[in-house]
Amino acid sequence: MENGYRDRILVTEKLSDEGVAILQKDFIVDSKYGLSPEELLNEIPQYDALIVRSATKVNRELILAGKKLRVVGRAGVGVDNIDLQAATERGILVVNAPTGNCIAAAEHTIAHICALSRFLTSADAGLKRGIWDRNAYIGTSLEGKWLGVVGLGRIGREVSRRAKGLGMKVLAFDPYTSEETAKSLGVNLEPLETVFSNSDFITLHVPLIETTRNMVNRELLSKVKPGARLLNIARGGLIDEEALLEYLNNGRLAGAGIDCFVTEPPSKIPDSPSERLSKHPKVLATPHLGASTVEAQLDVAIEIAEAVMSALCGELVPTLVNAPAVSSDALVYLKPRALLAERLGRLAYSLAGGTFSGDITIHFYSNDGDDGESRLIRTGVIKGLMEPGSDHVINVVNADMVGKVHGLQITEIKRRCVGEENCITLQMKGSPPIKGRVIGNRPHVTCIGEFEVDLVLEGLVLAYYQVDMPGQIGKVGNILGQANVNISFMTLGRHLPSRMALVLLGLDSIPDTKTLEKIRADVGLEKRPVLLDLDGNPG
Structure with a gap:
């Protein structure tokens, strides 16, 4: 607040009174629910902060219209309804409330599992119609059954703990969780297909991003254990709904518990896959109730109110999901080194096939002994390793927290070595060391294991190991040429x-x-070549 001016906050979806009260101490708060996109566009120019849940779409157009907007708060975890890139470009801080609804979502998942195993909703509906038929609802015990958990974040871990309390055994897939962390939870880490082929119940707890959209498709469902039950209490869009309907109808799946749909409400598009799924007799359907408890609503409201208040006051916020502001002078020096660290992390992630050990060593060469720079290097490595499979924008504020949640053990070895002040070496357990260097403010990789190279870490790169003999590269060039793929450098x-x-x-x-498979076969490679998108997600 400067010269008597009080920041104004617009709340577009229901927020508990306790959260609003926190904000009203220092700010003007307007709660306006049910605004159309056009109405919201007209309202937003007068506000300094915006608080939303999942229904409000904070797109680029809205962000550009928010001339005074400095903070967007998401009362919940997922931020797929917010254009993070547009917000970051405008210097708008995006904060969320990742912990408030974890318990509620985990409990809702367990409720679905229990209801599906004993046909509770069908039995209740039948009895209300006057039908007393005990034989029609013979269920299955949970004791000794396998639960497959896809995603071992906060909610996935809470679900695992509760399932084990019911006597279930837990398999899990999460490329970002170390074996040590899984062991401490009493969970067996397995590949995704193994989880689907061996689990009696499967529950999804991952963000909706490009790499997870329709991750449960026909191919994956073809691996599912006959008679299994599938649950989605996370985000609509993780499951190919047409494929799910097919596997429910052919009897391969015994049932499904769906709290999140591609189309919400499902009836908005008549006869859509979402609507047919919501009406299917084998589906326990609930209207996005994962966070709908009194306690969760209160916790989320308080968490997001405190985060928005801190952000408006210029404080660092632990739940910040896009990059904090950096002075232009510091950025000139730090940006190339942080970018090198990030690209090395992304390269390591790609070469390891999208999985990695939790043990990472960073050798950072510098003359100045700046601990702040060391933190930026660590942040860059974590960002490169983890951001491609996450809906979080990882930055200097949240990188250590994200790494800790996923069991990363990072060792920093910092040396003062004249002539190598711009060098970073990344060593991931079970993978060859990767060394990089900033040259002309651009990130280069100079060594991968025993192989000395010189590559600018930008753009699309195809990487593979081959026997060093004549004619090999020519074969690859011919195959790529036949596929109309041009080679820009080698x-x-x-x-x-x-x-x-x-x-x-x-x-x-x-x-x-x-x-890629033809290259592997014709050149005699042990593994298919790895496609690296060093500017985006690894292929």
């Missing part, structure tokens, strides 16, 4: 004792899976 690292070479090819477009 760099090669040789290891003479093993007669192996690491080949890195810059590409102008993305080759399809068939082309």
Whole structure:
């Protein structure tokens, strides 16, 4: 507050009175529910902060219209309804409330599991129609059954703990959780297909991002254990709803518990997959109630109110989900090094096939001994390793917290070495060390394991190991040419004792899976080449 001015906050969806009261101490708070997109566009220019839940779409148009907007608060976890890129470009802080509804969502998941196992909703509906038929509702015990948990974040872990309390055994898939963390939870980490083929109940607890949209498709459902039950209490869009209907109808799945739909409410589009799913006799359908408890609503309201208040006051917020402001002078020096760290992390993630150990060592060479810079390097590595599979924008505020949640054990070895002040070496347990260097303010990788290379960490790159013999690269060039994929550059690292070479090819477009498989077969590679999108998500 400056010169008597009080920041104004617009709340577009229901927020508990306790949360509003916290904000009203220092700010003007207007609660306006049910605004149309056009009405919201007209309202937003006068507000400094906006608080939403999942229904309000905070898109680029709305962000650009918010001339005074400095903070967007999401009362809940997921931020897929907020254009983070547009907010970051405008310097708008986006904060969320990731812990307030975890228990409620976990309990709702367990409620679905119990109801599905004993046909509770069908039995209740039948009895209300005057039908007393005990034989029609023979259920299954949960004791000794396998629960598959996809995503071991806060909610997935709470579900696992409660399931074990019911005597269930837990399999889990989460590429960001270490074996040590899973062991401490009493959970067995397995590949996704293994989880689906061995679990009696499967529950999803992952964010909705490009890599998880329709992750449960026909191919994955074809692996499912006959008679299994599938639950989605996370986000609509994780499941291909047409495929789910098919597997419910053919009897492969015994049932499903769905709290989140692609179309909400499902009746908004008549005869849509969402509506047919919500009316299916084998589906226990609830209207997005995962966070709908008195306690969760209160906790979320208080958490988001405190986060928005701190952000408006210029304080660092632990639940900040986009990058904090950095002074222009500091950015000139720090940005190239932080970018190198991030790209090395992304490269390590891609070369490891999208999985990694929780043990990571960072060798950081510097002359100045700046602990702040060390923190930026660590943040960059965590961001590169974890952000491609997460809905969080990882930054200097939340990187350590995110790493800790997923069991990362990071060791920093910082040395003062003249001439190598711009170098970083990343060592991930079970993977070869990767060394990089800032050259002309651009990130380069200079060594991968025993192979010395020189590659600018930008754009599309195809990486593979081959026997170092004549004709190999020519074969690859011909295959890519036949697929109309142009090679923009090539760099090669040789290891003479093993007669192996690491080949890195810059590409102008993305080759399809068939082309990559043909390269593997024709060149005699042990593994299919890895496609690296060093500016975006790994392929």
